[in-house]
Amino acid sequence: MNRPSALVIGAGPAGLTAAYELARRGVLVEVCEASTVIGGLARTESYKGYYFDIGGHRFLTKVHEIDDLWDDLLSADLLKVSRLSRIYYDGRFFNYPLDLSNTLRNLGIRESTLIMLSYLRSRVRPLPDEETFEQWMTNRFGDRLYRMFFKTYTEKLWGIPCSQIQADWAAQRIRGLSVASVITNALFRTNHVKTLANGFLYPRLGPGMMWERLRERIEGLGGLVRTDAEVVRLRRAGDRVTAAEVRIGGQTLEISADHFISSMPLTELVRRLDPLPPDAVVEAADALSYRAFIIVGLILGRDDLFPDNWVYVHSADVLVGRIQNFGNWSSELVPDPQTASLGLEYFCDVGDSIWSRSDQALVELAGKELQQLGLGRSEDVIDGVVFRQPQAYPIYDGSYREQVATIREFLGSLSNLQTIGRNGMHRYNNMDHSMLTGLLASRNVLGERHDLWRVNTEQSYYEEIAAE
Secondary structure, three states: OOOOEEEEEOOOHHHHHHHHHHHHOOOEEEEEOOOOOOOHHHOEEEEOOEEEEOOOOOEOOOOHHHHHHHHHHHHHHEEEEEOOEEEEEOOEEEEEOOOHHHHHHHHHHHHHHHHHHHHHHHHHOOOOOOOEHHHHHHHHHOHHHHHHHHHHHHHHHHOOOHHHOEHHHHHHHOOOOOHHHHHHHHHHOOOOOHHHOOEEEEEOOOOHHHHHHHHHHHHHOOOEEEOOEEEEEEEEEOOEEEEEEEEEOOEEEEEEOOEEEEOOOHHHHHHHEEOOOOHHHHHHHHHOOEEEEEEEEEEEOOOOOOOOOEEEEOOOOOOOOEEEEHHHOOHHHOOOOOOEEEEEEEEEOOOOOOOOOOHHHHHHHHHHHHHHOOOOOHHHEEEEEEEEEEEEEEOOOOOHHHHHHHHHHHHOOOOOEEEOHHHHHOOOOOHHHHHHHHHHHHHHHOOOOOOHHHOOOOOOOOOOOOOO
């Protein structure tokens, strides 16, 4: 009896995890990645010996199987990192997680009192509806604190008003966090909520180490991980996908398999099915949208910049949204200890004014804004590099739920195709949850029955009001 075979589309966290689980269970598996670098949205890029984490990925999870996998793959290469992050707002830096004395000192008694009154008002008279991010946050933090600390950053991230962002995103990312929990943590250091976690694990050379180890394991078990291999068509007959047409360099290869697992964006997946799905499904896929981002890597000729792992920039005066200080994640990301490397993140749309700027213009902008924020001097910038990431964040707008439901219904009719990961499900999963969808999808191939759409819905998980 021949072993079953599987084709995994995408070598990000979800795809590589799926492929590894299949390979170690005896399935013939092949991975096709359109990029030349594996890791997807969680990859590590390198430039002149400096390593840049595309997004800043903390290794922190309550999923025991994923935690065990990380330990198995990296073990001694995982560093224990103390978290230090701050929010830049109105020319001042606020500790995050919130520190009561720091917050009171920055805001003053009057402003702090007004925030608490606003919060109490929201508890006594909550908004009757919680359809939007704005309504959800106002009911939990009060209007004043919401507008001060959350509105500007969130609108910078998504590029649309908070009144147009669905509450699903907040409910999925930050369940359990409230003014009460923040104050309790600030006063008593209880820290029961994952959003307030003060430490995490991190690979000494960035998350790319994880994906290289997975590739080594997969290929050591007889699997194959192809890069620069774009799946341009998925042929189907009846209720099954039969083969994938893959473009590798200038050549086209057809790969047949018993099972297909895809982490490519739903918009692309639907369009690459042959024959195309019904018009309603295609229209639903076309209606989904994504936010892109650019990371501008700056190398500075000094190392005494700021102590944070990262800083959230809640200011409309600059375009940058978040700044990573990579040497404070791992000193091995920076080859010269007399220098520093930073990642300034700009949230944008493909083709807009930020995305279309030249690399040199972006490096100059980043240096200027770094100085404007008081985090470094533009004259200390000795080099820079730009990395662009399209389709980084699936947007939760007013129609996305209906569009995803339409696509899910159709894809559910294909018995040997599963979608996984952030873009494969148009779902704002973190790295660990994306990996879990890959793990469970592979077990479905082996006869188990897991609902991948229930991943990241449990009440025990909490995350940042931020991009990761």
